[in-house]
Structure formats: structure tokens, C-alpha cells
Amino acid sequence: MNFLLTSAGIRNPSIHGALVDLLDKPVTEATALCIPTAVLPFPGGPTLAYRFITGATDNPMCELGWKSLGVLDLTALPSIRRESWVAAVQEADALLVQGGDVWYLSRWMRESGLADLLPSLRSTVYVGISAGSMVTAPVFGETYDDPHAPYVIDQGLGLVDFALLPHLDHADHPESTTSKVARMAAEVPVPTYGIDDQTAIKVRDGHVEVVSEGTWKVFAP
Structure with a gap:
């Protein structure tokens, strides 16, 4: 599995070019499943999920012109025949993982069984926004209840070998x-990357590359 881990979606031509490179084809020839689960615990979660799916946010992802686009809600997967949803995931060129509550997303990645499946998807591109990117790391930190409090650190999925914090020095994210x-x-x-909304981290065959038209910084462990 390869990764494009963003702070705020496909925000500029450099990040879009990295996506196309990972897909090995134009977006218009690629299929995708979007995963809005992480945003559901937030106030207005259902509306936020709908806005993500329909491309009505400031985080470009679903509206890029995919050949086909489906929706995968992780909370529903335990009640569905596994072979049905696994086949859909295996057939997709990309998984588009929305941001939101990283703890909630981490929980449902595991409880749904998707976390166990992801390492076997050799050619699939995992594309994350914010918490959707953070959850791939061995560890993550978050301060939703109080952005001025110290980070609470928890265990991530360990799909990549570094940690990531999005929205670096953003006015609306005092925690970052x-x-x-x-x-x-x-x-x-592990190394920690702080990335702003014009930056992404591209991981292909284990090789890490920062793609940026903005600001980023890597901190040694």
C-alpha cells in the first residue's frame, strides 16, 4: 500500500501530481472509496459527511473527477458480510479517508477489520486528510477537548514509520x-512531521517524500 497523507486534501498542483504518480494513472481513470467515519462524532457529523462526499468542503478529495466513487462507513462493516465489503475495498484504486476524531477513526479502523486488511493492499493508494492521515502512524497525539492542553498520545495503526501532525501554525488550530x-x-x-495545509507526505514502497507548496518541519525522535 502507498500513501498520500495530507493536512487538508488535494490543495495544490504539487499534491495533485503526487496523487496521480501514486495511482499510475489519471484520476479520471481511477476508482475510489471515501471513508467519512471520522467526522461522524462531531456536531453536525452527518451533514459534514455529506459535504465531504459531495465535494462541498475546502478539502478537495471526492470532487477530483474519479471514474467511480463509493462510500465506506466503517461503523457499518461489522454488520455486513465480510466478503462483500472486502471485495469492494480490494477493487478500489484509492481509499479517501476524511479527517475528524482520530480516536474514533482508530477504533473503527480496528473494529471493522479494515486495519487488518490494509497491509495486504499492495497497489491501493491510501489518501488521508488530517486525522485520516494521523491514524496511519505508530502513535498520534490530539487535544480536541482543549487545544491549549498538552497532547494526549495514543497508539495508531503503524502503517507508516513516522508520526504526523496537520495544520501546522494554522490560525484555527492553536494545538498545532x-x-x-x-x-x-x-x-x-519516531520522527514527527508537522505539515501545513499546502503540504502532504508521499510514501511509495516505503520511501518517504514531502510534497509541499507551503511549510513543514520534521522533528527527530
């Missing part, structure tokens, strides 16, 4: 200042 990201990075055993 460079100084706070640095403090969290000092507590974890």
Missing part, C-alpha cells in the same frame, strides 16, 4: 503551533 508539535515530538519514539 510549531512549538507544541515539537513538544509532542519529544515524547514519541
